[in-house]
Amino acid sequence: MNNKLKFWIYLIATYIVCELLVYFLSKDNFFTSPMYVLLPIIGFVGLYFVTPIACKYMKINKTIFFILFIALAVIAFYVALYFFFWNYFKVLNDLPIKFPFFKILLDSAYLEFIVAGILGAFASKSVPEK
Numbered sequence: 837m838n839n840k841l842k843f844w845i846y847l848i849a850t851y852i853v854c855e856l857l858v859y860f861l862s863k864d865n866f867f868t869s870p871m872y873v874l875l876p877i878i879g880f881v882g883l884y885f886v887t888p889i890a891c892k893y894m895k896i897n898k899t900i901f902f903i904l905f906i907a908l909a910v911i912a913f914y915v916a917l918y919f920f921f922w923n924y925f926k927v928l929n930d931l932p933i934k935f936p937f938f939k940i941l942l943d944s945a946y947l948e949f950i951v952a953g954i955l956g957a958f959a960s961k962s963v964p965e966k
Contacts (some may be wrong), residue, residue: 839961843884846959850880853955854948862943871945879952880959887960902954909950913941 854876859866925931
């Protein structure tokens with residue numbers, strides 16, 4: 837199969853999967869913001885092209901790259917939420933910092949970005965082993 841055709845088939849399939857994910861996890865957010873439309877495309881295309889380069893540079897295989905990507909993406913989201921809620925609760929209102937992390941993650945467009953990134957990395961070309 838042609839590489840360009842393979843890319844477009846995977847991109848369209850990934851986009852459909854991500855939109856179904858949003859539809860079933862948070863129906864209130866379905867097509868409400870440009871982020872829910874654009875982040876799956878950005879995640880897929882970005883990881884599709886970056887995965888072979890990163891795997892070759894770091895001398896790791898795709899499985900370890902998947903694990904690193906997921907772990908770093910979830911940690912980055914947690915840190916961003918922590919600073920947001922720290923500013924809101926601690927600085928402005930002097931309250932203890934509490935937030936429902938997994939509920940916010942499941943309701944956000946960032947989950948689509950993570951899923952699209954994983955599928956983009958999966959669809960990317962293989963890294964030649966040395």
